[in-house]
Amino acid sequence: MLLNQFLLLAAVLFAIGVYGVLARRNGVLLLMSIELILNAVNINLVAFGAFRATVGGEVFALFVIAVAAAEVGVGLAMVLLLYRSSRTIDLTTVDRLRG
Amino acid sequence: MTALAALEGMDRLSSGDALVAQNVAFAIMAVTMVASALRMVTTRNVVHAALYLVIVLAGVAGIFILLGAEFLGVTQIMVYIGAIVVLFLFGIMLTKGSFGDDDGVTGERRLMAGLVGLLVFGVMAAALVESFADAEISRSAPSTTADLADSIFSTYIVPFEAVSVLLLAALIGAIVVARKD
Numbered sequence: 170m171l172l173n174q175f176l177l178l179a180a181v182l183f184a185i186g187v188y189g190v191l192a193r194r195n196g197v198l199l200l201m202s203i204e205l206i207l208n209a210v211n212i213n214l215v216a217f218g219a220f221r222a223t224v225g226g227e228v229f230a231l232f233v234i235a236v237a238a239a240e241v242g243v244g245l246a247m248v249l250l251l252y253r254s255s256r257t258i259d260l261t262t263v264d265r266l267r268g
Numbered sequence: 269m270t271a272l273a274a275l276e277g278m279d280r281l282s283s284g285d286a287l288v289a290q291n292v293a294f295a296i297m298a299v300t301m302v303a304s305a306l307r308m309v310t311t312r313n314v315v316h317a318a319l320y321l322v323i324v325l326a327g328v329a330g331i332f333i334l335l336g337a338e339f340l341g342v343t344q345i346m347v348y349i350g351a352i353v354v355l356f357l358f359g360i361m362l363t364k365g366s367f368g369d370d371d372g373v374t375g376e377r378r379l380m381a382g383l384v385g386l387l388v389f390g391v392m393a394a395a396l397v398e399s400f401a402d403a404e405i406s407r408s409a410p411s412t413t414a415d416l417a418d419s420i421f422s423t424y425i426v427p428f429e430a431v432s433v434l435l436l437a438a439l440i441g442a443i444v445v446a447r448k449d
Contacts, residue, residue, distance in 0.1 A: 170290055172403040175331065176396045178298045182305055182324070184389035189309035191381035197314060197359045201321050204352065205305060208328045211340075219335045219405050224419045227337050231420070234340075234347055235431045239438030241352050245359040246446035252363040253448075 175216035183209035196248040196258035200241060207237045293334060301327035318356050325349050335405070339413040 182205055189202030211230045218226020252258050301324050308320035325348040332341035420428050 170287070170294065170334075170405045172400050172405050173396055174294060174298075175335070175405075176400065177393060178301070178331070180389055180392040180396065181302050183392070184385040185302070185305040185309055187388050188381045188385035191384055192378050193309065195314060197356060197363065198309075198317055200359075201317060201356060202309060204321065204348075205308070205324065208325065208348075211344075212328060212331055215332055215335050215337050215340060216405070219337070220403065222406070224415050225424075227340050227416055228419050228424050230332075230337070230340055231343065231416075232427060232431050234343060235435055238347060238352060239435050241355055242442040243438050243445065245355055246442040248359060249362055249446050258363050 172216060172220045175212055179209040179212040179216070182206075182212070194259050194261050196251065196260055197245070199260060200244045200248070203244075204237060204241070207233055207240075290334060293330070297327045297330045297334075314360050315357070318353060318360060321356070322349055322353055325353070339416050 186202045186205035186209060189205065190199055193199055193202065211233050214226040214230040214233065216226075218224065218230075248258055251263065255262070304320045304323040304327070308317045308324065311317050311320065325344065329341045329344040329349075332338075332344055
């Protein structure tokens with residue numbers, strides 16, 4: 170197996186995730202797109218770990234999974250708070266800090 | 269004796285037939301994942317987006333197993349498909365009605381985001397093709413779960429403890445942020 174086939178797949182998923190973060194207005198969909206990006210990074214880590222025949226890539230992929238779980242927990246709590254205070258999760262309407 | 273048998277098994281993993289099978293499996297998973305990811309970021313129904321995300325995450329687990337990272341593949345299924353997607357579905361249902369089905373993204377915004385995404389992919393693809401033109405992944409030393417555990421609890425013990433404290437902090441933070449009063 171070529172290393173590049175995994176890296177290019179991860180690059181495609183990363184770019185799709187970037188598109189999702191930029192294009193969608195729904196707060197939950199934004200978090201899902203971030204998950205897509207983090208998964209692309211994980212594919213890269215594991216592929217490089219297999220390429221260099223070390224276990225370090227997998228260890229850091231595990232750490233990324235843990236951090237992603239923490240991020241989703243806090244992110245969804247913030248989206249719920251936003252929904253409770255303004256009855257919407259449209260991110261384009263969140264401009265209360267604008268001067 | 270068993271180690272010798274295992275080594276012969278490794279040889280079989282990088283021989284012709286197995287390689288073809290691995291590439292076919294990769295192609296199927298890659299096409300499914302990219303199609304599902306595209307549908308996820310373009311579909312109007314948020315629940316459908318969560319279900320497409322499940323397909324992508326399952327594909328990533330398959331890629332992990334293809335790369336010989338069996339523990340990560342199982343962890344991916346348990347943590348992502350088992351926990352995080354359920355969390356997403358809770359989030360969608362608790363905020364239901366704020367959007368309806370339509371995300372209402374304007375064409376200009378979509379175009380600009382598409383351009384940025386294409387640019388990101390173009391730059392990364394050019395750099396990758398340039399750097400790792402035909403580097404092969406050799407399967408001579410696949411990692412076992414025991415190796416992974418040894419590594420976590422010796423070399424990477426400090427980051428591991430930091431991650432556990434981070435998880436605790438995130439848990440408490442989520443409860444404090446989302447609590448009603």
